[in-house]
Amino acid sequence: MAPRRVVFMGSPEFALPTLKALAEEYPIVGIVTQPDRPAGRGRSLTPPPVKLLSQDLGLPTIQPRRLREPEAMEQLRRWEPDLIVVAAFGQILRPDVLALPPFGCINVHGSLLPRWRGAAPVQAAILAGDSSTGITIMKMDPGIDTGPILSQRAEPILTTDTARSLSDRLANIGADLLIETLPGYLGGTILPVSQDESRATYAPILKKEDGLLDFTMTCEFLARQVRAYQPWPGAYMIWQDQMLKILRVSAVIEETSIPIGQTTRRLGYPAVGTGDGLLILEELKPAGKRAMSGKDFLSGAKQWG
Numbered sequence: 001m002a003p004r005r006v007v008f009m010g011s012p013e014f015a016l017p018t019l020k021a022l023a024e025e026y027p028i029v030g031i032v033t034q035p036d037r038p039a040g041r042g043r044s045l046t047p048p049p050v051k052l053l054s055q056d057l058g059l060p061t062i063q064p065r066r067l068r069e070p071e072a073m074e075q076l077r078r079w080e081p082d083l084i085v086v087a088a089f090g091q092i093l094r095p096d097v098l099a100l101p102p103f104g105c106i107n108v109h110g111s112l113l114p115r116w117r118g119a120a121p122v123q124a125a126i127l128a129g130d131s132s133t134g135i136t137i138m139k140m141d142p143g144i145d146t147g148p149i150l151s152q153r154a155e156p157i158l159t160t161d162t163a164r165s166l167s168d169r170l171a172n173i174g175a176d177l178l179i180e181t182l183p184g185y186l187g188g189t190i191l192p193v194s195q196d197e198s199r200a201t202y203a204p205i206l207k208k209e210d211g212l213l214d215f216t217m218t219c220e221f222l223a224r225q226v227r228a229y230q231p232w233p234g235a236y237m238i239w240q241d242q243m244l245k246i247l248r249v250s251a252v253i254e255e256t257s258i259p260i261g262q263t264t265r266r267l268g269y270p271a272v273g274t275g276d277g278l279l280i281l282e283e284l285k286p287a288g289k290r291a292m293s294g295k296d297f298l299s300g301a302k303q304w305g
Contacts, residue, residue: 015087017175114200117145124203126228148192162230219251248283269294
């Protein structure tokens with residue numbers, strides 16, 4: 001039995017492939033996404049990507065601050081969904097929402113659960129040095145990514161992957177896997193399987209200050225941090241009392257006399273001493289300036305190292 005009515009909940013770019021794929025296969029009766037937020041230098045109100053796509057698709061959309069708002073719950077009930085599909089929505093679903101559709105709420109999650117439950121699974125997988133991650137299609141319960149699993153698909157993490165590049169691939173994999181999984185789930189041939197709690201790890205919400213590099217760490221960890229936090233929250237260091245955004249680096253593990261945190265030069269690039277070697281800054285962005293190569297930065301940074 002295919003559902004007659006589907007509600008989609010999602011917000012960022014990660015959710016777009018899933019919404020597009022879902023709209024081609026199922027009747028979507030409504031969209032729930034986050035409110036418009038201030039963004040950019042002008043801090044002008046900017047709609048989430050899902051809202052823009054929903055407008056293009058001509059789908060009714062609501063943007064409640066919290067799903068528990070009476071108006072939001074009233075609209076959900078009026079839509080009478082048979083199924084709710086969630087992809088990076090950004091709010092925890094309360095039990096009354098989870099219980100509303102007969103087929104429940106299905107989530108497209110960017111990790112191989114139970115590893116990396118939580119808000120930032122892609123960043124956590126890169127930061128931890130995992131060799132692979134993937135997508136999990138799960139039936140939601142009141143916990144944070146604790147619901148039973150319907151299907152999973154693994155994806156290698158490349159040594160060049162940033163959170164953006166890996167998230168883009170996972171978003172497309174998630175859309176494909178959802179469309180492959182839903183017929184079996186709705187028809188009763190794919191049954192939810194409980195997660196192994198003993199293997200659970202958690203990826204907390206990231207804050208801007210998490211991007212500050214701690215040069216007591218190994219250079220390979222710091223290199224993963226730069227990739228994991230691209231584009232947000234972004235990796236950075238403080239130099240001459242200014243934020244210096246670090247966009248691309250390489251790690252050199254070696255015996256070195258360069259003290260931890262000391263700036264130096266290596267093969268024409270700026271470098272910083274770490275816990276076990278040097279972090280070479282290949283691309284960076286000084287405060288108030290454009291992004292530039294490390295070599296271009298050094299040409300105007302005579303005080304460096």
